[in-house]
Amino acid sequence: MVAERDHDTSSPSLPSLSKQLAGTTLGGSADVPVVDLSVSDEEFLVREVVKASEEWGVFQVVNHGIPKELMQQLQVAGKQFFDLPDTEKEAVAKEGGFEGYKRDYLEGINNWDEHLFHRLSPPSVINYKYWPKNPPQYREVTEEYTKHIKRLTEKILGWLSVGLGLSRVALTQNIGDDTAEYALRINFYPPTKHSELTIGAAAHSDMGAIALLVPNEVPGLQAFKDEQWFDLNYINSAVVVILGDQLMRITNGRFKNVFHRAKSDRERVRISWPIFVAPRDDMSIGPLPELTGDDNPPKFETLLYKDYIDKKIKGWALEGLHSLLKTPKTI
Template sequence: MDDERNHNTSPSSFPYLSKQLARSTLEGSADVPVVDLSVSDEELLVHELTKASQEWGVFQVVNQGIPTELMQQLQVVGKQFFDLPEAEKEAMAKGEDFEGYRRNYLEGIEAWDEHLFHRLSPPSIVNYEYWPKNPPQYREVNEEYTRHMKKLTEKILGWLSDGLGLPSVALLQSLGGETAEYLIRINYYPPSPKPELALGGAAHTDIGAITLLIPNEVPGLQVFKDEQWLGVNYINSALVVFIGDQLMRISNGRYKNVLHRPTLDKERLRISWPFFAAPRDDMSVGPLPELTGDENPPKFQTIVYKDYLKETMKNWALDKLYSL
């Protein structure tokens, strides 16, 4: 079996990659594929999503059915939380788990952020202790957003399943179906007087299966492709979709994850809202049998997701590069 580090998926390889790439210069803007989900030609839609997932590991979706007003409300209540006094935010500080509020300074590279992270679904894993009570609309807005985003995520996974020649439910089922886990993180990146010398976070790929992100209008999201960092253009009301480690593993490498990083702006505040879909903790994740065979052996080991998560976070923490 191939060494997973050759496929940029080994947890132990991430800190090395982050160190090597952390101070690479930006070469230009990325023509990240943009897919209109309202098109009537579903065969064309599947082709575009599949091609983007194979060649880029990232794409933007427009006309995706998420109400624009709801996306705006999500951004309003998120920013209102970070505008609170520090003591009120610190009351929701992280404990032993990754949920909650934290201010980060990442040693070894000049990078910092504030963030709030908590689980959204299924109900059995939700801990409202980490959901802000101020602003009072926060819970209502986030629960409504979750309902819409779960449906959208399931649609995208269905189309990507079709692109692999599998039943439409295949990828969702490989994450646990109705028990698949959904989480949100609000990233708050304050202005930096020397943004060229700082990052909002270390270069990384997403640990879970797929991420759908709302950025604000301030540019700063970068992806690594063709040996260079490229800035992702902002499109109003678009969502940026990242293929994560687990979707690459499940597809036996046919879909690729993507190395990406946030940067800071000199004068303006950057905020982003990534929505993560991940396998249930006790799910064994590896290449689907339908995608392997004598001529196409498994490229990745099958491993219980919570063990993969634990090992990855341990290596990140040891290198002091990135904190979830």
């Protein structure tokens, strides 16, 4: 099961609510890593993605092999969907589950939430009921883009596996290989005059394994590191790679599950297209035996992925209740 977005309250690196709501604090001159995948030296690529995963938990990749024209088509189709009248968007509205279209404003933390979410792979989990029929090119473009994202995901997981001293397919296999679930969430953030107070997406880590995201040209994505928020610079046609909870747990904490958030813009619409990759819900996930030992005992409990999701959502609910009791509704 792929979950949409959540808030990990179990990690000591979780920023406090006050830091989540504070204005952007940039981390000096440090930049989120950018890795050029056109480099022919594979050892160099392994070193770069491993270093970024250990130090940041997020990085951008350029020259990744996904056609620029296809990425543009994906973004055009997504924007056209959100430009539709509400009645047409409601044709793929959620019906109690997590797939479909939703529009909501969440109080407590000023958080605007409008998105479309649906599974992409494997074929057995796809429900085209939640795929828009308008714009008409949506399905064709999304399916073609998914093929490229799956290849890129396997490459990145392969380099990370090699960097851990494992076989190239180790991480891919440990999140389910061909049964791993891919899901797309298109986030729509309208402009707001109070962008310094309105968080498009509150600080969270992704509960799955890894996410690959493309944004439009409007900046807003931020990563939390060393008690500071860092802006991710917009790079045309780059893909943002975000490590989630399960890669942290599989690697016994060697790789970071980065906390990140999205800020709204005062004047422009911001849209992002993250694809989440997660194990199926009946898979057991925990530290790999090859990465633990007497000098590095397991730091995390091995759990069925569905049980992990339940525990995390309960923790999120408790944190939300605590925040409502301890903090004012306006900032």
